[in-house]
């Protein structure tokens with residue numbers, strides 16, 4: 001590369017405070033969640049992790065590990081091709097059937113991540129229907145935003161969880177064009193839940209399709225872990241349910257489940273499905289074991305919810321503000337980038353607790369949070385220990401408290 005280009009890159013990263021690099025250093029964990037050691041495999045800095053998306057601990061569940069090892073022995077390490085050209089394995093097909101059954105839909109389609117599932121599915125669903133207008137929640141994930149960008153469909157953004165605004169936008173749209181409403185059931189940064197019955201009702205009245213990202217809900221909520229819409233008995237009202245295998249199911253990959261023809265259209269046209277190597281069979285086998293386990297066991301969901309409720313109660317008692325008590329995603333509101341980073345650093349240095357500070361662009365400036373994820377693998381005592389440590393850091397750094405009893 002000529003110096004001229006290197007200079008351009010130097011200018012591009014100018015002003016970066018090294019925050020991201022520091023993040024990558026801290027994030028280099030080794031060990032089994034929620035215990036970990038820092039910086040190297042033999043590291044002696046033993047810490048506990050409070051920001052993993054392996055919410056139910058399925059990434060280390062014996063049945064999941066066993067299934068993965070067995071599949072590696074039988075089928076090797078990689079898929080060997082894209083799904084359409086030699087890369088489809090027995091486990092991919094079985095997993096798609098299992099996911100369709102989980103959500104009570106005709107069919108399902110796997111992708112290599114939740115990101116590529118949203119990107120590929122939305123670019124086809126919104127992009128291939130002539131004149132489709134999309135109504136998208138303001139806090140929808142980057143992968144949804146990118147999928148909609150790739151669709152080139154006309155887009156109207158409704159204020160977060162504001163169904164009156166959604167209704168207003170739909171009422172103003174041409175009644176004769178196809179319409180699609182896109183929302184998440186559990187919002188990744190706020191940890192709050194969308195008003196799904198109202199959204200479903202609005203969609204029916206305006207003849208809109210619905211696409212629901214249940215990434216932070218599948219495995220964790222609803223009968224057999226089928227998600228929030230299923231918990232509310234309205235999964236049928238959502239045309240497409242989208243999920244990940246990387247959070248509740250502890251592995252990696254993403255999927256959509258929906259009507260046969262919609263799934264087939266995505267299979268035919270989605271670039272992020274067609275032009276990439278399929279998930280390794282062993283990953284599909286592990287995910288299949290996780291989905292099956294969580295369809296038959298409530299224990300992990302119960303433990304997760306019990307830990308989440310305990311954390312909500314303890315934070316309330318100490319006046320430490322957090323956004324929502326509706327889910328296991330406990331977003332502690334710090335509202336200051338520097339303070340948020342210091343809190344994260346002090347928790348790590350003084351208490352051996354790792355929880356990542358979340359700053360822009362993941363949240364808006366001034367809405368910085370510590371996104372705490374109590375998991376099913378934490379004990380109640382560990383939850384108490386976590387809140388005690390946070391309380392001490394909160395005090396030491398002079399962060400604002402809510403008057404007691406007014407927190408969520």
Ligand code: PMP
Nearest residue numbers: 113114115141143188215244246
């Ligand atoms: N949707 C939402 C709401 C997410 O939060 C994420 C990732 N955190 C994704 C989709 C992408 O999922 P994956 O990590 O499987 O790519």
